[in-house]
Each structure stands twice: as structure tokens, then as C-alpha cells.
Amino acid sequence: MVRQKKKKDALSHLEFHEGDKVLQELLKRHPELSEEAEKMAESVITDASVKEIIEDMKRRKEAGSETAAEKICLGIVLGLYRVKDAQNDGAMGWAPDFPAEAAGKAISDFIELFPQSRRFTVGAKLLTELKSQAGEWVKMLERVVQQASLRSPVVGSS
Numbered sequence: 001m002v003r004q005k006k007k008k009d010a011l012s013h014l015e016f017h018e019g020d021k022v023l024q025e026l027l028k029r030h031p032e033l034s035e036e037a038e039k040m041a042e043s044v045i046t047d048a049s050v051k052e053i054i055e056d057m058k059r060r061k062e063a064g065s066e067t068a069a070e071k072i073c074l075g076i077v078l079g080l081y082r083v084k085d086a087q088n089d090g091a092m093g094w095a096p097d098f099p100a101e102a103a104g105k106a107i108s109d110f111i112e113l114f115p116q117s118r119r120f121t122v123g124a125k126l127l128t129e130l131k132s133q134a135g136e137w138v139k140m141l142e143r144v145v146q147q148a149s150l151r152s153p154v155v156g157s158s
Contacts (some may be wrong), residue, residue: 073110111148119149
């Protein structure tokens with residue numbers, strides 16, 4: 001057991017390039033893990049891409065471009081809605097709840113950029129835009145809007 005703990009400690013202390021070397025060597029020794037590693041990598045890339053777009057949405061709102069930020073938010077949700085049923089061996093097959101969860105996060109993050117007094121109105125406007133195009137998610141999105149509208153405002157939000 002002590003030996004196993006040392007291995008875990010060693011892995012957690014690797015630099016990025018060292019971890020890459022370990023992964024490459026592991027996949028050489030165990031090629032049967034390649035397919036699973038590919039799926040995991042695709043999921044990480046997809047998640048990172050959505051996070052980058054959400055950060056862009058936040059920057060635009062903070063820079064005063066509310067309309068652009070809203071369009072980005074809607075684009076994230078609708079893009080994820082379109083791929084929600086994708087049957088593949090990639091990230092969507094490996095994490096089928098990812099599109100809905102990421103869409104909820106985008107809406108929540110967008111709404112929370114606003115002062116408490118505007119949150120419900122902002123969320124209602126998003127829902128109006130999404131109802132006809134993301135019908136299967138409407139109930140989930142309504143819950144997200146309600147929860148985000150009730151959260152305490154982030155210090156420094158305008």
C-alpha cells in the first residue's frame with residue numbers, strides 16, 4: 001500500500017511535459033487504452049472550448065457589449081442543443097449529459113453577470129429566444145434561470 005501511495009504522489013507532482021511522456025509510454029505498453037484515452041482527450045478539449053467561449057461572453061459583457069454577450073450565450077446553448085443527440089464514440093458518447101450541463105452553465109454565468117434586479121428579466125428574455133429552438137431543454141433552462149436569478153450577486157457586477 002505504501003508503494004502505491006508513492007506512485008500516486010509521483011504522478012501528481014509531474015510537470016505537463018513529464019505527464020505527456022508518462023501517458024505516451026503507458027499507451028505504448030497498453031495500446032488497448034488508446035481508444036479510451038482519445039475519448040477522454042476529446043472531452044477535455046470540448047469542455048475547454050466551451051469554457052473559452054463562456055469567458056469571451058463574460059469579457060464582452062464586462063466591456064459593455066451586452067447584446068454580443070447575449071448572442072454568444074444563445075449560440076453556446078443552441079450549438080450544444082444541436083449536438084445533444086449525436087451518436088458517436090467521442091466526447092458526446094462518453095459524457096452524454098455534457099451538452100445540457102454546459103448549456104446550463106453558460107446561461108447561469110450570463111445571468112449572474114447582471115445585478116440582482118435585472119437577472120430574472122435577462123433570463124426570461126433568453127428563455128423566450130430558446131423556447132422554439134431548444135424545446136426539450138425548456139424545463140431545465142427555466143430551473144437554471146430561476147436559480148441564477150435568486151443567487152446573491154457577485155461583488156463588482158454591474
